[in-house]
Amino acid sequence: MSLEYLVTRVGQLLLIVFIAVTVNFLIPRAIPGDPIESALQTRIAMTGSTDVNVQEVAAAYRAKFGLDKPIWVQYLNYWRDIFRLDFGVSLVDFPQPVISKVQAALPWTLGLLGVSTAIDFTLGTLLGALAAWPRAPSFVRGLLPPFMLLSAVPFFLLAIVLLSIFAVELRVFPPGGGFDPVRIVRFNLPTIVDILYHAILPSMSLVLGGIGGWALGMRAMMVSTLGEDYITFAEAKGLPARRVFLWYGMRNALLPQVTRLAVALGSILSGAVLVEAMFSYPGLGGLLVGAIAGKDYFVIQGIVLMLIVSLALSLFVVDLIYPLVDPRIRYQR
Amino acid sequence: MSGRVGETARQREGETGLLSPPSAPADAPPRPLAPSSARRLRGSGRWSGSLVVGLVILLAVLLLSVVGGWLVDPKDGIVGAVTPSQPPSARFLLGTDSQGRDVLTMLVLGTPQTIRIGLTAGVVGVAIGLVLGLLSGYFGGWFDGTVRVLSDALMTVPGIAILLIIAINVGHMTPFLMGLTVASLSWMYPTRSIRAQVLSIRERPYIAVARANGASEAEIVFREVMPNLLPFIAASFVGATSGAMLASVGLEALGLGTNDVHTLGTMIFWAQKYSAVLRGQWWWFGPPIAMIATIFIGLFFVSAGVDRFANPRLRQQT
Amino acid sequence: MRPNDAVGPAAEPVLQVEDFAVYYDTPRGPVKAVDGVTFALRAGERLGLIGESGSGKTTMGTALLRLNRPPARIVRGRVLLNERDLLAVPERELARMRLGEIALVPQGAMNALNPVMRIRDQIEDGLLAHGQLPKRELAERVAHALARVGLPPELADRYPHELSGGQKQRVAIAIATVLSPRVIVADEPTSALDVVVQRQVMLTLGRVQEGLGAAVILIGHDMGLIAQFADTVGVLYAGRLVEHGPIDDVLAAPRHPYTRMLVDSLPTLEGKRELRGIPGLPPPLLNLPPGCPFAPRCPYAFDRCVGETPLPQVVAPGQRVACHLYPSHAELPPPPAAAGARLG
Numbered sequence: 001m002s003l004e005y006l007v008t009r010v011g012q013l014l015l016i017v018f019i020a021v022t023v024n025f026l027i028p029r030a031i032p033g034d035p036i037e038s039a040l041q042t043r044i045a046m047t048g049s050t051d052v053n054v055q056e057v058a059a060a061y062r063a064k065f066g067l068d069k070p071i072w073v074q075y076l077n078y079w080r081d082i083f084r085l086d087f088g089v090s091l092v093d094f095p096q097p098v099i100s101k102v103q104a105a106l107p108w109t110l111g112l113l114g115v116s117t118a119i120d121f122t123l124g125t126l127l128g129a130l131a132a133w134p135r136a137p138s139f140v141r142g143l144l145p146p147f148m149l150l151s152a153v154p155f156f157l158l159a160i161v162l163l164s165i166f167a168v169e170l171r172v173f174p175p176g177g178g179f180d181p182v183r184i185v186r187f188n189l190p191t192i193v194d195i196l197y198h199a200i201l202p203s204m205s206l207v208l209g210g211i212g213g214w215a216l217g218m219r220a221m222m223v224s225t226l227g228e229d230y231i232t233f234a235e236a237k238g239l240p241a242r243r244v245f246l247w248y249g250m251r252n253a254l255l256p257q258v259t260r261l262a263v264a265l266g267s268i269l270s271g272a273v274l275v276e277a278m279f280s281y282p283g284l285g286g287l288l289v290g291a292i293a294g295k296d297y298f299v300i301q302g303i304v305l306m307l308i309v310s311l312a313l314s315l316f317v318v319d320l321i322y323p324l325v326d327p328r329i330r331y332q333r
Numbered sequence: 334m335s336g337r338v339g340e341t342a343r344q345r346e347g348e349t350g351l352l353s354p355p356s357a358p359a360d361a362p363p364r365p366l367a368p369s370s371a372r373r374l375r376g377s378g379r380w381s382g383s384l385v386v387g388l389v390i391l392l393a394v395l396l397l398s399v400v401g402g403w404l405v406d407p408k409d410g411i412v413g414a415v416t417p418s419q420p421p422s423a424r425f426l427l428g429t430d431s432q433g434r435d436v437l438t439m440l441v442l443g444t445p446q447t448i449r450i451g452l453t454a455g456v457v458g459v460a461i462g463l464v465l466g467l468l469s470g471y472f473g474g475w476f477d478g479t480v481r482v483l484s485d486a487l488m489t490v491p492g493i494a495i496l497l498i499i500a501i502n503v504g505h506m507t508p509f510l511m512g513l514t515v516a517s518l519s520w521m522y523p524t525r526s527i528r529a530q531v532l533s534i535r536e537r538p539y540i541a542v543a544r545a546n547g548a549s550e551a552e553i554v555f556r557e558v559m560p561n562l563l564p565f566i567a568a569s570f571v572g573a574t575s576g577a578m579l580a581s582v583g584l585e586a587l588g589l590g591t592n593d594v595h596t597l598g599t600m601i602f603w604a605q606k607y608s609a610v611l612r613g614q615w616w617w618f619g620p621p622i623a624m625i626a627t628i629f630i631g632l633f634f635v636s637a638g639v640d641r642f643a644n645p646r647l648r649q650q651t
Numbered sequence: 652m653r654p655n656d657a658v659g660p661a662a663e664p665v666l667q668v669e670d671f672a673v674y675y676d677t678p679r680g681p682v683k684a685v686d687g688v689t690f691a692l693r694a695g696e697r698l699g700l701i702g703e704s705g706s707g708k709t710t711m712g713t714a715l716l717r718l719n720r721p722p723a724r725i726v727r728g729r730v731l732l733n734e735r736d737l738l739a740v741p742e743r744e745l746a747r748m749r750l751g752e753i754a755l756v757p758q759g760a761m762n763a764l765n766p767v768m769r770i771r772d773q774i775e776d777g778l779l780a781h782g783q784l785p786k787r788e789l790a791e792r793v794a795h796a797l798a799r800v801g802l803p804p805e806l807a808d809r810y811p812h813e814l815s816g817g818q819k820q821r822v823a824i825a826i827a828t829v830l831s832p833r834v835i836v837a838d839e840p841t842s843a844l845d846v847v848v849q850r851q852v853m854l855t856l857g858r859v860q861e862g863l864g865a866a867v868i869l870i871g872h873d874m875g876l877i878a879q880f881a882d883t884v885g886v887l888y889a890g891r892l893v894e895h896g897p898i899d900d901v902l903a904a905p906r907h908p909y910t911r912m913l914v915d916s917l918p919t920l921e922g923k924r925e926l927r928g929i930p931g932l933p934p935p936l937l938n939l940p941p942g943c944p945f946a947p948r949c950p951y952a953f954d955r956c957v958g959e960t961p962l963p964q965v966v967a968p969g970q971r972v973a974c975h976l977y978p979s980h981a982e983l984p985p986p987p988a989a990a991g992a993r994l995g
Contacts, residue, residue, distance in 0.1 A: 016489050019483070019487075152630050153630070235749075237780065239777070240780060247765070270491045274586065288587065301498070311490060325767075
């Protein structure tokens with residue numbers, strides 16, 4: 001892979017992170033009022049807890065964030081804290097640092113996101129490709145409309161429906177959580193099975209809602225690809241139909257599909273967070289619900305930043321895959 | 334494959350052939366309409382089945398809210414108004430929640446609020462998109478570059494992250510403020526779509542003719558460019574409204590929604606908070622989910638129908 | 652460029668096309684792109700099929716190998732290759748005959764090579780589809796195929812986008828001829844290439860074809876190119892073969908009025924002359940009225956031409972023409988002085 005290509009992509013990702021972090025910095029300060037004090041006050045009003053001495057904490061944070069200092073200094077301090085992974089302290093679980101809470105949640109989110117996206121991208125792409133191929137069995141085309149309808153419904157609503165049917169009514173799957181709380185968590189097969197067992201319903205919510213979109217896009221690409229001259233020439237060589245479909249058709253239609261994956265990752269991540277919230281899954285989403293309920297301002301900020309970083313990492317992975325799929329990228333630029 | 338007999342015949346039939354170069358996607362940019370044909374659109378029979386189905390669904394939802402609004406008593410939607418946790422019965426058609434509120438009342442009152450939020454954000458998003466897209470596409474330069482980079486970045490970032498930050502800083506959330514919050518992320522797609530179309534229109538001969546006839550840039554923008562944007566504005570509007578509604582319902586379901594006004598998303602939040610799912614109180618979370626799903630499916634059909642005569646997914650990214 | 656006539660092509664036909672017809676199904680009715688074309692091809696013969704756009708020539712090129720796609724539909728006819736009808740054999744047999752016995756050289760303007768596969772793989776998969784081969788022999792065949800078209804073996808590891816237009820066409824010829832087919836169908840193989848490259852590609856095609864002893868059907872609209880390359884020429888008009896015969900005879904003394912006007916329209920290096928074209932446009936192939944399709948533009952047309960479709964008839968050994976002027980005339984008379992003048 002050319003060095004230039006790598007540098008360009010890394011540069012773009014850093015730009016995204018930079019813009020998002022800056023937005024994260026500016027908005028609370030753009031809105032009138034002292035965010036921290038008001039957050040603390042709201043928290044006390046909402047939850048009625050007085051385990052946190054408002055004045056003390058507010059004073060500590062004011063000093064730390066230097067809200068009385070010029071905005072440039074605040075900005076630089078902000079970046080300094082980010083690099084030190086110092087996102088402050090949780091108000092709900094005072095004085096646990098935000099970073100430790102978020103760190104624990106991150107692998108769950110990435111795992112759920114990664115596995116679900118891999119499954120629904122693969123299934124959806126295959127379905128879409130088959131739907132475009134004249135030689136495919138006709139029932140394939142019939143599978144598209146129900147999945148397309150499902151994809152119109154938000155992921156987390158599907159999550160609730162799945163939860164109520166399979167976890168509550170039928171009791172086939174656990175109603176939430178990432179693993180059995182009673183179990184001692186060790187890295188062994190029963191733990192892994194347990195984790196997978198708990199992950200099935202959240203994953204299904206993402207997969208069922210996602211297949212339709214991928215299938216539709218892939219079908220359009222396949223139809224266009226199958227009209228290309230190299231398909232005709234491949235058939236003129238007497239190649240078996242399956243080879244033409246896979247290596248001449250799908251392989252070429254896959255390229256824009258992977259691009260679409262990169263673009264869609266942001267919204268898939270958003271959806272995953274909401275799904276986790278519904279399942280109390282111990283990822284960033286599950287953490288978020290508690291943080292919102294407790295008006296834990298700093299944890300929410302930490303989650304936001306971590307989401308942006310997760311996205312940047314995922315995009316990076318997809319970008320690394322792309323040259324493998326399209327040899328033209330390898331040698332250009 | 335020039336000179337193919339079939340292609341020539343098909344073109345005479347009025348279909349546009351795939352004149353894009355090989356390995357370009359199937360959706361080549363559509364030929365923009367000359368101003369007079371924009372007027373012809375209304376009676377041109379471009380109402381596809383998809384569009385009609387979608388509009389019917391949405392109209393039914395609106396009708397339900399309006400008629401229902403006359404039939405229910407808002408006081409039944411206040412905490413403690415009626416017997417809590419009742420399954421559906423003759424008296425409470427959709428049952429009651431565990432805080433003593435009538436579900437049907439909440440549904441009927443909440444649906445128009447959710448729609449209102451979506452429409453607010455849709456209008457704001459398209460308005461911003463129109464202005465930015467026009468200026469960006471028509472005049473180019475550093476402004477265009479900045480808009481492009483900004484919209485690209487915001488489109489890539491997980492929307493929930495930005496929305497969380499805004500929502501958490503809004504002291505007292507109202508439907509209007511929620512609309513504005515989600516509007517912050519609904520302007521990018523209309524901007525991109527309109528910008529791409531403006532770029533293509535800008536090079537058309539009739540623009541040069543208008544300029545040669547002495548029309549000012551402003552006149553050109555309003556009289557020649559804008560009418561051709563109408564289908565794209567419509568398509569963007571549907572998309573923006575849809576996306577905004579999704580975002581708002583998501584935020585509300587997390588607990589960042591309005592406190593004192595019912596919306597479909599807040600219904601889901603309260604149901605989650607009081608473990609309605611685990612307790613099998615399907616009448617509480619089922620109806621709002623069904624209503625949201627219906628609205629989205631309706632919007633899905635409408636956007637498929639609108640897409641038919643305006644393709645906003647132009648791949649020319651100059 | 653043409654093979655020595657003394658060592659002419661063998662006598663038995665290797666390909667026989669009988670009453671071949673391909674229609675396009677449109678909402679307004681069938682468009683008869685190819686309407687009853689009959690000819691025979693001998694081993695080693697180079698047949699040039701010439702026609703304007705709209706003559707059906709490209710449709711025929713792909714349809715001969717049954718590569719046509721809806722709405723194009725093969726309506727009737729037989730294409731006999733070694734006694735087997737290409738239009739009737741089952742899929743598996745067809746796949747075997749493709750590339751193995753009859754091969755397509757795609758248009759020069761086409762994007763015929765898979766952008767994401769190496770050249771080597773694209774040559775190899777054609778080979779492998781027709782039988783298993785050990786790895787070493789595969790590599791040898793690939794190198795040999797490239798050498799035969801004058802390309803270095805290193806090219807095999809490249810991707811199509813790294814090659815020039817001429818190189819890509821030669822790769823296409825290499826792929827098409829890798830299994831030594833008996834018939835090569837070349838549909839405008841040099842379109843979109845510049846003149847120098849055109850010559851190179853045509854020379855390559857000619858050399859390969861001769862080496863294999865294969866017959867070639869060269870489809871195009873460039874009379875000059877065909878005149879230089881072909882032994883026999885077939886003139887297509889409105890989906891029909893209106894004249895067919897040895898190239899020298901047809902060029903020197905064209906019998907069909909359309910052929911005459913085609914030949915006349917060629918610019919010549921000998922002396923200056925006003926450029927002549929053929930007035931009018933080719934007819935729409937939808938609902939073609941009965942009678943000769945060329946009648947509206949033909950200066951020789953008379954009443955019989957309007958109502959009755961002329962059938963091909965033999966006017967000399969190896970020469971056929973579809974025109975009502977024959978057999979009453981021995982050759983094409985000089986053009987009538989006034990339009991609408993009557994003859995015969």
